[in-house]
Amino acid sequence: MLAKRNEYSLGIGVVLFSMALILYIIPQLVVSPRNVANAVLAPDFWPNVIAWMMLAIGIGIVAQQFLNKDKSKKAAKGIPSRVYFIRLFKFMAFMAGYYALIPLLGMVWASSLAFIVFSIVIADSRYRVTAVIVGILLPLALYAFFYHGAGVDIPQSNYMRLP
């Protein structure tokens, strides 16, 4: 369960987000023609309804925490330590790298590399040989299925093209 302070923050976050939606995001990013005969049919009507619902929910979450007489100190879900943050940040960089490599190396070789890096470097696997074998064979098998079986044009590298 969320700690009380976190739920306060979440509630306030929801209120701020919904206000941003109502005041800025929807007027700026939803194009609504001027000649709409009925307001309920306008393209921005439904997003506005959702945003107002969110606002009500956000206020509800904050009010619930405010009125909650439960003074017990619930066990917070372990505040993420610096180590965890660094790991998450590294994994985000890894995902970005994987995505960036697909157009350069092709999906198969980028996936092989990503598999091996994930398994051996990030997860520090004891099964390194297995990781290398599966890392090479799995993307090749998926390529064979999607390219030859399902007719999906899997992106390929200019340097190492597969049949």
Add this chain to the structure above:
Amino acid sequence: MSFLDTLYSAFALVSQSGSILALGLGVLIGVFCGAIPGMSATMAVALTLPFTFALEPVVGILLLLGVYKGGIFGGSIPAILIKTPGTPASSATIIDGYPMAERGQAGKALGMALYASCTADVISNLALILFAGWLASFAMNFGPPEFFTLIVFALMIIAGISGDKMLLGIFSATLGLLLATVGLDLVYGTDRFIMGNPDLMGGFNFIVVLIGLFAIPEIIAYARQPSDEHGRVRGLGNDAVTFGEYKRCFKSICRGGVIGAILGSIPGIGAAPAAFLSYSEARRNSPNKANFGKGEIEGVAASEAGNNGVCGSTLIPLLALGIPGDVITAIIIGAFMMHGLQPGPLLFQENGDLVYALFMGLILSSVFLLFIGGFAIKVFKHIADIPKSILLPSVLVLCVFGCFAVNNSLFDVMVMFALGWFGYFLMRSDLPAAPFLIAFILGPLLEDNFRQSMLVSGGDIGILFRGPITWSFWGLTAMTLFFLIKSHLKEKKYESERALTAEAVE
């Protein structure tokens, strides 16, 4: 086409080798994935979905249904062998399954889990066959206002009960509704949240959202704290289930199957609560109630009957009304949509052969489950040993290929990664992801029916209260909200009292 002709075409569809192979393969994949801790039945169905693009509709959907059924049973294998449920639905199986495994009776527990699953599966399939058509013919009277109120009711129940906290569940659903508005407006063709990106004109793809929300967060959570450790895998032992034991548990199995079938037909409840309810009812009514929790075979039978009893009946609201009752059926609705089919009352009229082929396939899947499950018990015990450092990179690669295959678009892969981080945020914030996904699927339908109602009435909101059906759904929605708030307040009061007692003790 007469009813007999429809049945004949359905039989022709299901008896083709591709359908039978897909069903068998689906059950095998499902049991395999369900047996791996960290791969839920949901993830298995989600990852199989992209592989069905190239298949015929009936073959693809049968493959997914096989994965679903196999996955729910497969979850019992690690639950019994290593005290880790392969799927949340198998949590109740641990209570008696693991103590049996500790006594060297894992094989007996798994055997009973299999027989109970197959029996309950048959009960659930019968419920589907009996009630889906009836509900669909009733739903033929529905117009846009009735569908609008039905979807509001379904969303309320799903958002309200799928998490610990009602408001967080409803918030999660509103986020899903908001994401569903991205793309071109269907009436005026104007931009909504597109920001000039042509890739967003059609909105976010359902499969991309699904994989992003349900597979990637598990990978991120693993990357945050990587470990290959898990409990010791127990041996199967030499004992097998006797007919006498099956007979003794038969009443609990049937009760569990009926409980599963009833709870499964209500959107939002899912297999885990059905398993626990079935287990507690079996314990309440059993002459061996003192043995429950210590390795009672009837406990394993009841919990497995409860969770597998849900499988067929969750398809009742899906096929008859087009409303997915849980995340797995939400994925299956995606398979229908991918093939240009819209589940709902019209599906029975326009694609009756497909619907009856699915019914026949489901009955066949119970038989497949019996044989494949029996084989899996003997062989798949080693699957629980697959290290996560090999499994999760494999899942990541599968996600990337699967997402790309949806539209041949790398943009979708980026969206999947972004939604994965969003899903991880939901997971860490205790925001349930199921209401988000179901609202994302039902959002366009909700808006569409609302706008159609407004077009018909010339903007008069009164049309949403036009007859007994709409009033019934509004009444059910209000009742659901009332009971949710009541149980929420009761829980709060209980928590406060418990905290005060704890303080007094200190």
